[in-house]
Structures are given as C-alpha cells and as structure tokens.
Amino acid sequence: MKNNKVLTMIIIVLVAIILIGGIGFVLYTQFNKPAGSLEPTIDEIVEASVEIPEITTNLADNKIVRISLKIQTTNKDAGTELTKRDFQVKNIVIQELSEMEQKDLEGKKGKQIFQQSLKTRLNELMQEGEVQEIYITSFITQ
Missing domain, CATH: 1.20.5 (Single alpha-helices involved in coiled-coils or other helix-helix interfaces)
Structure with missing residues (x-):
C-alpha cells in the first residue's frame, strides 16, 4: 500500500x-x-519614406556640398507629416552641414555621424511617428 x-x-x-x-x-x-515577420516590406518602406531633393549649401570651411536624402519613417502618417515639414527638414540639413567641414563628411564614419545627428534633430520635430533611417542618395563636395 x-x-x-x-x-x-x-x-x-x-x-x-x-x-x-x-x-x-x-x-x-x-x-x-525571428523578427522577420515584423520587418516592413519594401513597399511599406517606400510608402513611409520621403525624398529630399538636392540641397546645395556651404560648409564651415567654405567648401560646397550637394546632397540628396531619402528619409525612412515608422509609418505612412509619419511620412506625410515629414513631407509637410519639408521646409523644416531642409533648414535642419543646412544648419547641420553649415557646422561641418569637408573633412567631417569624409568616409563612412563621417556620413554616419551626419545621418545620426540629422535623425536626432528630426525626431525632435516629429509628432506622428519617428525617423528610422536616413539614406544619402547623392553626395558631392567641392
């Protein structure tokens, strides 16, 4: 038992x-x-992205830079907001570049620092979402 x-x-x-x-x-x-199912598709990325046409401005060392950007946001609403804030985006890009010299933008690291500072400044503006990534689509210095 x-x-x-x-x-x-x-x-x-x-x-x-x-x-x-x-x-x-x-x-x-x-x-x-894996987070693969949470990753946005390329169509969703394009839909939530904003094209910033070529900007030509002076750098701090009196060199000239021409730059075009594609800014990826978290969603379509954030992309719409960023499109409406186009003038503010251009102003921030020009301000950031005016503080930099040509040597600051050299190489991969220099561009990454610029992209990160731009991302931080733009996210301070955003209300509908946030900037996820900034792509430099064209870049020339003289």
Missing part, C-alpha cells in the same frame, strides 16, 4: 515535470521567433 502511494507520487511528479517542460519549450519557441 505504501509502495503504491510512492509510485503514484513519482508518476505525478514526472507528469508535472514533463508538462512544465513542454509548456516552457512552447513559450520559449514562441517568444524567440
């Missing part, structure tokens, strides 16, 4: 461990799915 109770307890504990392990496995696999 006592052996029956011990055997029953062992079976119950084993079943509980197996159930907890199974539930843990299912939860682990559900929460660690």
